[in-house]
Amino acid sequence: MGDSFYEYLLKVWIQGNRTAAVSHYRKMWETSMKGLVSLVRRTTPSSFAYLGEKMGSSINDKMDELACFAPGMLALGSSGYSPDEAQKFLSLAEELAWTCYNFYQSTPTKLAGENYFFNDGQDMSVGTSWNILRPETVESLFYLWRLTGNKTYQEWGWNIFQAFEKNSRVESGYVGLKDVNTGVKDNMMQSFFLAETLKYLYLLFSPSSVIPLDEWVFNTEAHPIKIVTRNDRAVSSGRSGGSQESDRQLRTRKEGRFRVHH
Template sequence: MCKMDELACFAPGMLALGSNGYGPGEAEKFLALAEELAWTCYNFYQSTPTKLAGENYHFPTGKDMTVSTRWNILRPETIESLFYLWRLTGNKTYREWGWNIFQAFERNSRVETGYVGLKDVNTGLKDNMMQSFFLAETLKYLYLLFSPPSVIPLDEWVFNTEGHPLKIVTRSPDERDEHLFEVIPEKSVAVV
């Protein structure tokens, strides 16, 4: 029996981004794999009564996948992949899936003071905590999913693992041999 964590749902976005570095035949293979994995990740959400994914799923041989760890702590990985796939393919399906997931957060996780995770995605029993990455990553990727491509364009920016955009800085061929950081000579320090 195989197991997959929702945390692994960053992989479709990673594969989609990486597919750009290959020739036509190979690029399509990687993009197709990314889209298939994204479908699986989206179905993590669709497989529960709350339409929110559990923490991980088992894939019993010859049977449908089943949620094995039932909590949802508002993770960003699936939304992150949907964002990359939307930006790279223009396929509106990824926006629709993102909207469906957002609506499930609104229905099941919204409280007066913010959003909370679920102890059980089958019953909708809430916990009492909003993880910081929900604001820093999940909502950011949802915002970007519905923003025009001119907002943080992927040919000018990359995101680190915490969803922070970093400007791509290109260097001239002469600068490629230089050190990234300037070495500052040690200075004498008097200890009193």
């Protein structure tokens, strides 16, 4: 499941302050989520929820760790539904987050592989077994912590961080693993580990006043973008030639080029 398109349908709506002008993005997102829900499967015997991988007309019992952004997206978007629907989507987000956390817990290193397969009678088995320090699971834990206040998500995040410390920390930084079963290192630190993984872990243990979600929205690379306010729109739409001239004078003052003529 690719992330950016679905994620941005929701986040453009949020960044636009959920107004009528951006409501069509929300509608497109809700339509997409109906498709996502149709991919939900559950394992035996432990009933882990996962998102099957649609290939043509068939659905493979496989889920990438990359898809672990989905719990956070679902939690973030749940507030736009009616109370009953919102609870359904939040519950699904929590179920999927539990599965993603167990991607980590199911290996000897407690770090997740790249993807997992689900077979009858066997809850999950790692497929591609490398770990390249991806952020998707801890991103979802951050959103769920902020939106529910449930400290369980902090505990899960701490356990993942401890696994990074134990298996990936080296003198000059952090590295991925060639195999999460053996712990053999790959001698490479991806840039998104600093930009996203560690950022979301830091925010997971920071007060909600640090980059509050009612004022900021994160893009898919974890850069915070200010949510447009009604005042911002009023200033933008009400700008006249005179106000543009005032803006130019204000910029000139700030740049030290404004001269007062006597």
